[in-house]
Amino acid sequence: MSFSITLPDGSKRDFDKALTVGDLAHNIATSLGKAAVAAKVDGQLEPVDYQLNKNAKVAIITNKDDEALNVLRATAAFLFEAVAKKAYPELHFGEHAADKDGFYVDTDKTNQIKISELPQLEKAMKKSIKNGEKIEHVQVAKSDLEAEFKDDPYKGALLKNEKGDTVDAYKLGDFTDFGFDALLPNTGKIKYFKLLTVAGAYWMGKSSNPMLQRISGTAFFKESALKADLKRRDEIKERDHRTIGRDLDLFFVDPKVGAGLPYWMPKGATIRRVIERYIIDKEVADGYQHVYTPVLMNLNAYKTSGHWAHYRDDMFPPMDMGDGEMLELRPMNCPSHIEIYKHHIRSYRELPIRIAELGMMHRYEKSGALSGLQRVREMTLNDGHTFVALDQVQDEFAKILKLIMDVYKDFDITDYHFRLSYRDPKNTQKYFSNDEMWEKSQKMLKGAMDDLGLDYVEAEGEAAFYGPKLDIQTKTALGNDETMSTIQLDFMLPERFNLTYVGKDGEEHRPVMIHRGIVGTMERFVAYLTEIYKGAFPTWLAPIQVEVIPVNLDAHSDYAKKVRDELNKRGFRAEADLRNEKLGYKIRESQTQKIPYTLVLGDKEMKANSVNVRPYGTDDEIAKSLDDFIKEIDKDVNSYSRKNK
RNA sequence: GCUGAUUUAGCUCAGUCGGUAGAGCGUUUCCCUCGUAAAGAAAAGGUCGCCAGUUCGAUUCUGGCAAUCAGCACCA
Secondary structure, eight states, X not given: OOEXXXXXXXXXXXXXXXXXXXXXXXXXXXXXXXXXXXXXXXXXXXXXTXXXXXXXXXXXXXXXXXXXXXXXXXXXXXXXXXXXXXXXXXXXXXXXXXXXXXXXXXXXXXXXXXXXXXXXXXXXXXXXXXXXXXXXXXXXXXXXXXXXXXXXXXXXXXXHHSOXXXXXXXXXXXXXXXXXXXXXXXXXXXXXEEEEEEEEEEGGGOTTSOEEEEEEEEEESSHHHHHHHHHHHHHHHHHOHHHHHHHTXXXXXXXXXXXXXXXXXXXXXXXXXXXXXXXXXXXXXXXXXXXXXXXXXXXXXXXXXXXXXXXXXXXXXXXXXXXXXXXXXXXXXXXXXHHHHHTSOOBGGGOSEEEEEEEEEEOOOOXXXXXXXXXXXXXXXXXXXXXXXXXXXXXXXXXXHHHHHHHHHHHTOOXXXXXXXXXXXXXXXXXXXXXXXXXXXXXHHHHHHHHHTOOOEEEETOSBTTBOEEEEEEEOTTSOEEEEEEEEEESHXXXXXXXXEEOTTSSEEOOEEEEEEEEEEHHHHHHHHHHHHXXXXXXXXXXXXXXXXXXXXXXXXXXXXXXXXXXXXXXXXXXXOOSSOOHHHHHHHHXXXXXXXXXXXXXXXXXXXXXXXEETTOXXXXXXXXHHXXXXXXXXXXXXXXXXX
16 A cells, blocks of 8 residues: 655655544644644545545645634534533534634524523533543444434434435534534634524525524634634624714614615715716716606506516515506616617617616515615615617626726725626526526626636526626625626516617617616615725715814804805815814814814914814824815815725 | 514613613703813703503513514525
8 A cells, every 4th residue: 555645835745554634744743743623635624533545635734724713613513512412402403514704503493592591501611621522533324323313303404415325423422413524633622712692594594494593603723813803793883884874974764764764864865975976977978878767667567577476575565546557666677767768769770778777766675684774675776777789798798897897996896706696497486487598698698707707606596587697796894795786688678578679671679688787776885885984984975074173263263164165165065163162072073973174273274374184083283275275185086085994 | 584682861771579760972051262082060851662461550570563683584
């Protein structure tokens, strides 16, 4: 027997008898042997007692590697299970996982674990950790495990997913579980962990299945890392747009007047208006014709479009007008823009026809999904539809993508990835059934991305009901993935609404429709920006750009008003704080309100027709002439500067 | 929608083992007239989420509903 192990640096080591990953690590260096947590063997995560007996590529993982954290957390999850099972012998376990956010274990409901019981369980875990209890890695025949878990409602099903006749299982005392890539050989290393929350989660992630309880927590190798992570979790709250929205008086949602129906206060409305003007200008410059269409539409239009068949759960119930007419609050405005297209006979010479609208949509979101401006029941969509000939699809697609990238640049959106969203062919309830069209459009979309040489992930079951999409997924400041922009190819609706244009040949042809959104909805986009900027909006977006504060009310109010008026006249959003309060008090408020520029005006400034500038987040006092300040802020606004970030 | 927790003044939160409530911040008024992150005083402000039930009496106990939060499912 002889085989060789290839290490990450390319070097090879030959062996003539089997050895464990741990032995290999020791063989390389004693210190590495001590630090080894697990290994990647041909890309697969394996524990330190894994037997090497044939040619393989091996990378030893120590606690400096990200994957080591997953091993640690999986071990913590396993220990939690063992301890919880001891405390509640009748408890069953569902799925468990460990990743960059921590770990979780699903348990069944018959024996609810309350959040108040977590400290006791933590204590029991700590006891085991202190004792450094051994975790035994065993290969068990699948049939033995099936026998052991024969009364378990979940483990049997999970066992079916395990490949082969033997299963990698782990034992701590008489507790056994499986489904881990690799665990530590001993509980002693799980020093710094915390159980965090108890929440519901569906068994196997299906809402038709019973709901289990998910206990989640996190673990680190270093105490400082755990502390930093707990602090990070706390600080996330400070970025929450709901908190900032209230503190800065941007918007409110009040169940008394309707859950999920936000009210935009003047400051929030200002931010939104600036964005709306920006995006309309941008789109008009890119060849879009902006329109307004009604929020109500005859239900028949949504029957024709397929919304009524495939999207009804997300729609408000129709209004019965009593004379046979049924009106529907629109959930999307593709049918509205189709009506605009159909209003005239269209020639190939006009194509592409680009229709855009900041249109208000209503969708009946499930109560549990509502969240501030992030998920609402009334939203203004940055929507647009372009109607093109078949041979224009690629160019139009590239043009839209360029527009999106231009906008991202101005808003400094850099953390995003592309996702091609396809239908799930098995889900006939959700998607139009027309295999040929789906194949064609999905292939065309992928081809367009490949031609542009862009990287993407593919996701089945994420398409719109009428066609596949390119989704641009951004990361929010709170770490959630969300769809910011989308480009969707649609062969279905032109067919259903019998859209035509007259070709060069004088015959009628069918156009292709491209649905696209740049910044998604105004609601979600403002929520996103609020979190990214932590409420300190860049000057071009800030609801109040300049706060003017007189040193002495009697002596300097007139000059403060004069400066404010001059700024307002030039189109800047300036306010003068003429309340009877101390200077320090007003400065403080101007800072907590995150206003980009605070101007303090006293005798010196009045005499010299100057201002004293304190930019947000600093304690600078910069004296300059009013003219110079105006030049500075003008430059700041026009550059879409992010310096407040 | 589901599971759990929560809901008391504009905000953050105490409190009442059943006898209708408090603090800090904010607001208003008075006072102070001030050079870069909170001067001082007084006052106003609450159907104790909503609807039932039990009780002599419910903010407190019980039930239902709604909303909010965490997560799941869904999703822009």
